[in-house]
Amino acid sequence: xxxxxxxxxxxxxxxxxxxxxxxxxxxxxxxxxxxxxxxxxxxxxxxxxxxxxxxxxxxxxxxxxxxxxxxxxxxxxxxxxxxxxxxxxxxxxxxxxxxxxxxxxxxxxxxxxxxxxxxxxxxxxx
Numbered sequence: 324x325x326x327x328x329x330x331x332x333x334x335x336x337x338x339x340x341x342x343x344x345x346x347x348x349x350x351x352x353x354x355x356x357x358x359x360x361x362x363x364x365x366x367x368x369x370x371x372x373x374x375x376x377x378x379x380x381x382x383x384x385x386x387x388x389x390x391x392x393x394x395x396x397x398x399x400x401x402x403x404x405x406x407x408x409x410x411x412x413x414x415x416x417x418x419x420x421x422x423x424x425x426x427x428x429x430x431x432x433x434x435x436x437x438x439x440x441x442x443x444x445x446x447x448x449x
Contacts, residue, residue, distance in 0.1 A: 333372035334386050336360075336438035337379035345437050346373070349404045381439030394423060394430045394446040401434070401444070409433045409441075 336342040339360055346363055347354040353364035360374035371387070391397040398408060398421050408422025411433075418424045422432045430446040 331370055331372060333358075333374055334382065334440060335374055335376035335379045336436065336440065337376065338437060339373070339375045341437040342373055349401070349406050351404075379438055381435070382441065385433065385441045385443050387440075387442045388431075389442070389444045390447045391444050392447055394432060394444055395421075397444045398423060398432050406434050409435070 343354055343361055346352045355362045355364055358372050358374060360372060363371040363373060365371060389397075402408065402421075408418070409432075410418050410420070410422055411424075412418075415426075416424060417426070418432065422434070424431045424433075429448055431443050432445075433441055433443045435441055
């Protein structure tokens with residue numbers, strides 16, 4: 324029954340306008356009004372609904388991963404747009420000073436949106 328349904332994902336934020344500005348300006352994503360909030364128009368037709376929630380609590384996991392061909396370039400560009408990367412110092416997920424995890428597996432760097440939701444850029448494996 325659902326195999327033909329054009330399913331989509333969504334997540335909550337506590338400040339819709341701050342989220343809209345972050346996703347459009349800092350991340351450079353296409354943002355379109357719709358639903359109870361706005362849509363992130365992602366590559367490959369993978370649209371995500373971002374909606375307001377007055378009782379929002381950030382997810383305890385990464386809600387969006389953005390594969391990139393060159394993580395160094397992506398981190399530098401996003402940092403130049405004001406994105407702050409996490410360091411997780413003293414944990415098994417500790418990153419370098421740029422915020423890139425280099426201790427096995429794909430290179431990945433985590434950051435938060437204005438509502439505290441965790442996102443990442445992750446280097447595509449060649």
